[in-house]
């Protein structure tokens with residue numbers, strides 16, 4: 001959390017003093033080696049390293065200054081923050097978190113100290129700003145896998161987990177307000193005497209402090225988890241035993257979430273329990289997290305102590321970096337309106353819809369959400385445009401196809417002339433984005449166009465021509481044709497096949513003959529015949545164009561390019577979004593992602609000149 005450690009997860013361990021339940025005093029099983037600089041401890045020959053280790057002698061104030069105050073700083077910078085105490089029953093979780101009103105001021109826990117800090121700084125800030133900043137708190141518990149709003153008028157009516165955010169919030173203007181909230185909540189919270197703690201919390205409690213201004217709403221969760229002791233040790237039966245089972249379910253699920261995050265799994269099991277579902281926002285890469293593991297000094301609690309410490313060690317693997325996430329969000333926010341503007345300028349369909357809409361300046365989140373929905377629209381527009389392009393392509397492709405009857409040595413069909421189509425309203429979206437427009441280069445439209453090189457630019461994304469699916473009769477005709485002996489790159493073969501299918505379809509339209517009567521022996525597409533240096537050049541050009549086309553498709557297509565793996569494909573997509581598409585080979589070659597001779601290999605595999 002400090003300058004040299006960008007990780008937002010910190011783990012601390014606090015040893016509890018000898019509790020009232022230990023009949024005799026014995027040496028603590030926890031040792032704090034002096035060389036460890038307050039960062040490691042030993043339990044029965046096992047050494048554990050954490051960000052902080054606090055012996056039983058540490059005061060509430062010292063612990064707060066070291067562990068929680070930096071978190072409050074981050075909270076007031078606008079990050080979601082969570083301080084979470086876990087461990088065996090009776091080890092001082094509620095005491096540390098300040099869930100109960102203290103008997104002496106020096107026993108004041110985290111909560112009142114956090115509030116004092118927040119109120120002091122918010123008041124100081126408000127002197128400079130006119131806009132009001134509101135501070136308020138909510139208090140919920142999760143009991144038997146159900147969330148309860150402890151501040152509501154009906155605290156024993158379970159809430160819907162997904163709606164926990166809509167729980168009762170009470171304003172906090174002073175420490176007295178907090179005391180009232182805690183008293184009300186604690187009165188409603190489920191506690192029960194166990195063999196190990198006369199006043200044991202049987203639920204997970206979450207106090208959330210909200211700081212809300214007109215532009216920001218930040219939440220800081222102070223979580224006091226129920227004791228993690230084994231059900232057997234509490235001496236409970238019946239309902240109480242079930243409580244214990246559910247407590248452990250919540251703890252297990254939080255463990256699973258943390259482990260999945262630490263291992264970098266794409267799917268995090270937030271929904272395994274109500275506790276993790278409610279804490280989902282706090283258990284993401286955008287949040288600052290502080291764990292306080294409370295452990296017992298007693299030998300009889302050794303196995304619980306070890307499992308608490310092991311959980312902490314596992315959580316240490318978590319690497320969250322909210323600063324980086326915030327930076328990425330900012331760059332996305334900076335880019336998104338730009339993309340949005342491009343969409344508007346290229347799509348008449350969207351333009352007309354957007355013209356009726358005014359876009360007010362809003363905070364980052366709103367902007368992102370709206371832009372995203374606009375980009376969704378472009379997907380629909382893309383689909384529509386694809387259909388239109390399919391029609392366009394049918395016309396364009398015919399111009400470049402010659403069907404030769406080998407027996408007769410003459411063309412069965414001369415190329416059709418392409419009549420430049422007047423874009424209708426509906427067509428204008430696709431046509432406006434046709435890269436080689438009539439106005440820019442009129443001569444090109446008149447030229448027969450090679451279908452494999454026709455490129456269409458749609459919302460800054462280059463889409464290759466649509467593939468035509470062969471109908472049944474076309475397939476039959478295709479089967480009659482001899483297989484090409486020359487090995488052409490896959491993309492060229494694909495293009496050739498497409499031209500053949502198209503040619504067959506057109507021929508069948510002209511001469512309705514059955515597949516058996518077809519005399520055609522070879523379908524030749526002119527640019528693909530390697531009969532001279534000029535055509536060699538054209539082939540190279542075609543390959544480059546098709547390679548670029550494929551690079552401008554989605555990740556799945558990118559991964560199909562020989563020599564490009566999933567990681568490179570993802571990086572390419574990121575670079576592409578920055579560049580607004582790849583336009584030439586030099587652009588791709590100059591990307592800083594190629595290692596060693598990777599680029600050369602890719603060129604070789606794709607038959608490109610390096």
Ligand SMILES: Nc1ncnc2c1ncn2[C@@H]1O[C@H](COP(=O)(O)OP(=O)(O)OP(=O)(O)O)[C@@H](O)[C@H]1O
Pocket residue numbers: 016017019056087088089090091092093094095096197199200201202225226227228294
């Ligand atoms: N560091 C400490 N200094 C003084 N008293 C402590 C300390 N830690 C715990 N206690 C006392 O030990 C008792 C049990 O603590 P507490 O209720 O906080 O435990 P807990 O871990 O929250 O237990 P449970 O999970 O059963 O709710 C309380 O009376 C508390 O005041």
